[in-house]
Amino acid sequence: MRQESSDPPTTSTESAGGRRRGRPSVIDTEAIAEAAFHLWSRQGYADTSWNDLAEATGVSARTLIRHFSVKSAIAWIGVAPATERLRASLSVAPETAPLTDAVRTAIVESISHRPHIQRVGRDWLRLIAGTPELAAMSSEAYRPWITELADYIGRRVPEVPAAIARALATAYQAAAFAALTEWAEEGAHGDPADAVDAMLRWMDIVPRSSARPA
Incomplete structure (x- = not known):
């Protein structure tokens, strides 16, 4: 993120x-x-x-x-502020907004639009993709981000079991990260947030109460 x-x-x-001398x-x-x-x-x-x-x-x-x-x-220093931005966006999402739209908007808002950070992000994504030791840490590193999103899904759809809400949040994190990785591998052209938005538009959460009958 x-x-x-x-x-x-x-x-x-x-x-x-x-280096500097003295405090602070x-x-x-x-x-x-x-x-x-x-x-x-x-x-x-x-x-x-x-x-x-x-x-x-x-x-x-x-x-x-x-x-x-x-x-x-x-290597994972950016996850905490990304989680804060995710939380901030979810906290102001209208309760009447479709769940999928609110989730997608919040995830996209967690992506930096600052050119400097985007340049750093490109190196970071390539590093993670090329370092198995770091790639294996992804799930643990993103645990707070996933928990934040899972809790939001659970609040919006109370009938969803906690394990399902967490699975959905994990899938969103994986999709967003895949979009960012593809953005970096293809030359890091344009805004990475747009790449994430395009990826997440393939995903949808449909509560049972809203699902069409077979």
Whole structure:
């Protein structure tokens, strides 16, 4: 989903792009992620050490480890703000709006329209697609996003079992991610949100009460 951070910068003694002395200063998580994605795309995720990341970001390895603990935390740093944008869109969706429309709109709104973030997203998507270790983490990384969407589906259609709501949310996440991956692989032309919107228009949730008789 959108690869941008809407959270306040993390307080530390250093910042990406150059070391600083004294307190307080900030870590620019967006800049760290961008530098890491570029480095990983050239050098490979598995072959990049914390010292390599420190050299690329200008933030000491000790500080990076204190804030991220594992390299994969940097790779999935954009999921939390994407989840926040998803939640915000769902919270203002009219109750009268068709469920599928509300879901599609919220997912599309969770995609960044910022050109800078889209450039980072292209490297990120290629990284995930080309790194089995990271690809295997997708379901866990997106758990909060999936839970948010599943809870919304459950509220809108109370008769849907929780397991079904979660399965539907998981399918939406997989479809959106597939659209983004295809967008990146085909040259990252245009807005990735449009690619996601086009993909999700093939999907529809029809409650039993609204389904046509056979």
